[in-house]
């Protein structure tokens with residue numbers, strides 16, 4: 001079959017993209033608002049884009065209903081900083097709780113029973129229970145699309161500091177079996193690394 005996105009509602013295109021671009025790592029993003037409220041939410045339109053300088057990208061969609069700007073985006077815009085926390089499979093249910101559409105006054109750390117701890121170089125907290133986190137400074141903000149439903153803002157963030165629990169390390173290398181990262185598929189489906197092989 002052939003599918004031309006211009007002939008269909010964007011939700012269908014979204015479904016195709018989130019089925020073809022799989023599995024996706026989940027950036028569990030912690031931020032703080034200008035008023036000092038901690039925020040936490042998962043984002044899987046996420047990847048690394050450069051190693052020198054170390055830069056990652058995350059895409060934050062505009063909401064269909066008001067307010068269009070998600071809290072994560074508003075907080076990055078207002079403070080310039082965010083932390084990307086890893087999601088091991090064991091924290092999957094807590095991660096889903098933090099994806100609920102909550103008002104800006106809600107602290108999703110409390111909602112999900114997670115512990116905020118201070119970052120070293122940036123003002124927002126990271127998740128104590130997560131075995132790895134990257135402290136990031138916003139480098140660039142790129143509007144993708146014309147402010148209509150399904151359009152996004154792409155954030156490029158420079159990684160200023162990595163936090164790596166000893167429990168996921170073999171020497172100075174991350175052991176992926178110990179990290180046990182959650183992978184996002186389509187709809188409410190997820191996967192984990194079940195077999196690792198070399199090519």
Ligand SMILES: Cc1cc2nc3c(=O)[nH]c(=O)nc-3n(C[C@H](O)[C@H](O)[C@H](O)COP(=O)(O)O)c2cc1C
Pocket residue numbers: 026039040041042043044045046059060061062069070071072073095096098099100101102184
């Ligand atoms: C696993 C997962 C991945 C998600 N990925 C994205 C994403 O890449 N972009 C996006 O805009 N929303 C994504 N969402 C939805 C947001 O997490 C959701 O809209 C959340 O309420 C935003 O919270 P905030 O307003 O506190 O930032 C994802 C949800 C889940 C469960």
